[in-house]
Amino acid sequence: MLHNLLPIFSQSLKPPLFEPGEPRFWDDPYISKSMLEAHLNQSHDGASRRNVEIEKTVRHLITSGFLKTGDRVLDLGCGPGLYSSRLCFECMKVTGIDLSRRSIDYARVQAERDGNDIDYICADFFNIDYKETFDAVLQVYGEICTFSNEKRDLLLSLVHRTLKDNGIFIFDVSTRELRMREGLKNRWYFSEGGFWRPGRHLVLEEGFDYPEDDTWLNQYIIMDEDGTVKVYRLWLHDYSFETISLTLEKSGFRVEQAWNSLSGESYRKGGDWIAIAARKV
Ligand SMILES: C[S@@+](CC[C@H](N)C(=O)[O-])C[C@H]1O[C@@H](n2cnc3c(N)ncnc32)[C@H](O)[C@@H]1O
Structure with missing residues (x-):
């Protein structure tokens, strides 16, 4: 089980500006x-x-x-x-x-x-x-x-x-004003099926601020029951x-x-x- 958590540790570090996450988001079938x-x-x-x-x-x-x-x-x-x-x-x-x-x-x-x-x-x-x-x-x-x-x-x-x-x-x-109010805050939850996946999964949400570039990252780490981990990144340059x-x-x-x-x-x-x-x- 522990080895399943290793990708989460590495993915949850603050990434370089505009480093892509999963390529398929808008056009992912689910x-x-x-x-x-x-x-x-x-x-x-x-x-x-x-x-x-x-x-x-x-x-x-x-x-x-x-x-x-x-x-x-x-x-x-x-x-x-x-x-x-x-x-x-x-x-x-x-x-x-x-x-x-x-x-x-x-x-x-x-x-x-x-x-x-x-x-x-x-x-x-x-x-x-x-x-x-x-x-x-x-x-x-x-x-x-x-x-x-x-x-x-x-x-x-x-x-x-x-x-x-x-x-x-x-x-x-x-604008930056919106981001300061609505930028993703750190939290996690289990879902029985929802926005990201049809079945049971774990969601880790994290927000990262890059104030010198007026940029914010909403990051979602999704772990399926079989231990597969995927990271989705929504970059927002205000x-x-x-x-x-x-x-x-x-x-x-x-x-x-x-x-x-x-x-x-x-x-x-x-x-x-x-x-x-x-x-x-
Ligand atoms: C936030 S939604 C807004 C949709 C629409 N403009 C509206 O306000 O109802 C952004 C849309 O852009 C599309 N999109 C994102 N990147 C795109 C790309 N590189 N080429 C074409 N469409 C893209 C997404 O699939 C999505 O439908």
Whole structure:
């Protein structure tokens, strides 16, 4: 039994910044099922925001003029298509890309049921190869925060290339304020089956702070009954208005508008989120 615990000892040390954990999370056959349930759950905002907030966001982006009828919109990390389907309803031509086969399959079934003509693609958005194709690129729920500076800059360059001249990139980032409240705290529990595994397993949760890099790691060590240990890492690089503005500037964008939420809450320093509309220059 003791030898089963050895990987836990080594894995629970603070890892170097952005050291990857298990490669399969979003597209793991079991976890993606839990994830889809979380996306659709209206009692919390765990994986997607609730429908009321999504509706407010779409209304706000249209009334503020950042999205309009006829626009070609790319929804990067579209999940089960909660935003894509609303934008299609508003007569935009939408392409949604996501790594999760389960989410894309769900989104396609919904689109077919509702007669929505949406191009859903199951792919890694780091492999997109569009050139000046879209009026707007949308990336909702802090996805950009999960990447190292190098990967983030690569993603920004792909988004830049994908947008038409003067196109708009709309996204949100979390802040240090949110992390200080919600960063994972150390705890452990046994589960009889839940988010991570269908059967009995042990979960060790740990939070690691990298304050000099505005980065936090939520780490989950999962041990199955047969002693198999896997470590999942969710890296979160938080931003301030100044750091995200500078980052965008370096990648050929100009911040046109910032809010505290994509649904249009006015920007004030100290909020949990910063939502941005950045123009390709
Ligand atoms: C927090 S969820 C947000 C989903 C959706 N934007 C929403 O707010 O409802 C992040 C999504 O990004 C997807 N994702 C993560 N990395 C990805 C990648 N490299 N390529 C494509 N999709 C990715 C995940 O599968 C997941 O559906």
